[in-house]
Amino acid sequence: MTSTTTGTTSAALDALELALSGELVRPGHAEFEEARRVWNGMIDLRPAAIARCASTADVTETVLVAARTGLPLAVRGGGHNVAGFGTVDGGIVVDLSPLNGVVVDPATRRARVGGGATLRDLDAATQAHGLVVPAGVVSETGVAGLTLSGGLGWLRRKWGLTCDNLVGAELVTAAGEILRVDAETDPELLWGLRGGGGNFGVVTELEFEAHPLGPEVFFAFTLFPLEHARGVLAEHERIVLAAGDDVSTIAVLGHVPPLDDFPAEIHEAPFVAVLGVYAGPAGEGELALQPLRELAEPLADLSGRMPFVDVQQVYDPDYPAGHRYYWKSANLPALPAVAVDVLVEQVRRAPSKHSTIDVWLNGGAIAGVAEGATAFSGRGGRYVVNPEANWEDPADDAANVAWARHVLAALEEHASGGAYLNFPGFLEEGQALVRASHGANYERLARLKARLDPGNLFRRNANVEPAGAARPGS
Ligand SMILES: Cc1cc2nc3c(=O)[nH]c(=O)nc-3n(C[C@H](O)[C@H](O)[C@H](O)COP(=O)(O)OP(=O)(O)OC[C@H]3O[C@@H](n4cnc5c(N)ncnc54)[C@H](O)[C@@H]3O)c2cc1C
Numbered sequence: 001m002t003s004t005t006t007g008t009t010s011a012a013l014d015a016l017e018l019a020l021s022g023e024l025v026r027p028g029h030a031e032f033e034e035a036r037r038v039w040n041g042m043i044d045l046r047p048a049a050i051a052r053c054a055s056t057a058d059v060t061e062t063v064l065v066a067a068r069t070g071l072p073l074a075v076r077g078g079g080h081n082v083a084g085f086g087t088v089d090g091g092i093v094v095d096l097s098p099l100n101g102v103v104v105d106p107a108t109r110r111a112r113v114g115g116g117a118t119l120r121d122l123d124a125a126t127q128a129h130g131l132v133v134p135a136g137v138v139s140e141t142g143v144a145g146l147t148l149s150g151g152l153g154w155l156r157r158k159w160g161l162t163c164d165n166l167v168g169a170e171l172v173t174a175a176g177e178i179l180r181v182d183a184e185t186d187p188e189l190l191w192g193l194r195g196g197g198g199n200f201g202v203v204t205e206l207e208f209e210a211h212p213l214g215p216e217v218f219f220a221f222t223l224f225p226l227e228h229a230r231g232v233l234a235e236h237e238r239i240v241l242a243a244g245d246d247v248s249t250i251a252v253l254g255h256v257p258p259l260d261d262f263p264a265e266i267h268e269a270p271f272v273a274v275l276g277v278y279a280g281p282a283g284e285g286e287l288a289l290q291p292l293r294e295l296a297e298p299l300a301d302l303s304g305r306m307p308f309v310d311v312q313q314v315y316d317p318d319y320p321a322g323h324r325y326y327w328k329s330a331n332l333p334a335l336p337a338v339a340v341d342v343l344v345e346q347v348r349r350a351p352s353k354h355s356t357i358d359v360w361l362n363g364g365a366i367a368g369v370a371e372g373a374t375a376f377s378g379r380g381g382r383y384v385v386n387p388e389a390n391w392e393d394p395a396d397d398a399a400n401v402a403w404a405r406h407v408l409a410a411l412e413e414h415a416s417g418g419a420y421l422n423f424p425g426f427l428e429e430g431q432a433l434v435r436a437s438h439g440a441n442y443e444r445l446a447r448l449k450a451r452l453d454p455g456n457l458f459r460r461n462a463n464v465e466p467a468g469a470a471r472p473g474s
Helices: 003-019 032-036 056-069 119-127 143-148 187-193 226-243 282-293 337-349 394-414 431-452
Strands: 023-025 049-052 073-076 092-095 102-105 110-114 166-172 178-182 202-209 216-225 247-255 270-278 304-307 324-327 330-332 356-361 383-391
Touching: 003 023, 003 049, 003 056, 032 049, 049 056, 056 092, 056 166, 056 202, 102 119, 110 119, 119 143, 143 202, 166 187, 178 187, 187 431, 216 226, 216 282, 226 247, 226 270, 226 282, 226 337, 226 356, 247 282, 247 337, 270 282, 270 337, 324 394, 330 394, 337 356, 337 394, 383 394
Parallel strands: 049 092, 073 092
Antiparallel strands: 023 049, 102 110, 110 202, 166 178, 166 202, 216 270, 216 304, 247 270, 247 356, 324 383, 330 383, 356 383
C-alpha cells in the first residue's frame, strides 16, 4: 500500500467516524482490544476499524467506505463464528451488536429481530408472549449468522431450521442499497437468505414466523457410561423416529465436566449423553422423553421441567468466550455400530477433556421442506456429526486441531460429503467444502451472488463466488 493510499484510507475512516451515529473503534481507542475480539480465543486479528452500527444508515456508510477504499470487510452479528468471520485483519468490521432489538407482534405471530441480536434477546422477547422462533442451543450465538446458514436447535424436527421460519429481511447491499425482502418483493433473494450465508449483504433486520410454546417444557438430559454408546445411540434413533417430530435431541460423547451440577465421583468419566426437548406441554414431554432416560443405567440424570429460556442456556457454561475452539462437521446418512465405535475411540483420545463429539439426529420438519425450496442443502441427511475441540492453553493448539481433523478423517467412510456450514472452525477446505455443502443449489446461489455482490465484497464467510467471476489462474 502506498502512503497516498494509506492517507486516503485514513481520511475515509475519519469521515466515517463523523458520519456514524454509532461509534468507530480504531487502534488506540480504549475499547479497541475488547472490540477486536470475537468469541473464539484462537482468533487474534487486528481490524483497522470496528464500526458499531446503531442504524441501517450506519451500515450503509460503512459498507460504502469498505467498497471505496478496498479494505476487506467483515460482518459481525453475534461474533460466534468459530472461524472468526466476524472480524478481519487490517479491514473494517460492521459490528451490528447495537442493533439487537426484537419486536414481537403476538397477533400475527411475527418477530422482527435486529441484525445484531443474540438468541438470548430473541428468546426473552418471544417467550414474553408465549412464542418461540426455533434457533440454536447457546444463548450468546447471533441470530443473523445462525439463520443465514441454517439454524439447528431444540425444536428443529417440529418447526424446521431457523431459516425455514424466516419470512423477510432488510438488507444493505454491496452498492449501499437498502432492500426490503420478502416472498413478494424478491423471492429469489429470500430463497438465498434461507441458507446461503452472509453472501448477499448485511442483514439489518430479520422477520420470523413464531410458534406457541412454553413457558415450561420438559428437558431430557441423561448421561450414560461411554461403553454403552452402541446400544444407547441405536435405541435413541429408534425412539426419536418413533416419537414423531415433537422430539428433537442431541447426543453427546465426552467427559463429565468437574462442575457442581454433576456428582464428584463421576467428574471426568467418559459418557454418552442424550439431551432432548419436546415441543409441547411439559407433562406430555415428560412421558414422551422418558424412554430416552432409560437407555442404560445412567451415570446421572439431570432431566426435568424447566422454563424454555433456561433450556436455551443449559449449554452456555460449556462455551466461555475466550477459550480456544476448533470444530468440524460431517453429514452422515446413518450411524451404524461401526461408526459409533469410531466416535467412542476418538472421544477417548481427545487431548482435552472439554472436547466433545455432538450427534444431531435431523429429519422431521427439516426433511419436510423440498431440497431446492431454500438455499439450505442436504435436508434428507439423517445425522450431522460435529467433533468439537475445546481447550484453554495456546500450547495445546496443535494437538487439539489435529484431533478434530483426525476425527473427521476417521468418519469419512461413513459420511455423505459436505458439512453443516455453521460449524466448521476453519474452512481450510475452502471452496470445495462450500460447493459440496450447497450441492445442487450452488450454481443458483452463484447467480444470485453475481446480481447482489458481483465484486465479492462480502467474502469473509462460507463464500459463494459470483457466477462468471474470473478464478485465480484462469
Ligand atoms: C457456542 C456455540 C454454539 C453454537 N450452537 C449452534 C446451534 O445450536 N445451532 C446452530 O445451528 N449453530 C450453532 N452454532 C454455530 C453458529 O450458528 C455459527 O457460529 C454462526 O456463524 C454464528 O452466528 P453469529 O452471528 O454469532 O456469528 P458472526 O461471527 O457474527 O458471523 C457469522 C457469519 O455470519 C455472517 N453474518 C453475521 N451477522 C450477519 C448479518 N447481520 N448480516 C449478514 N451476515 C451476517 C458473518 O459475516 C459471518 O460470515 C454455535 C456456535 C457456537 C460458537
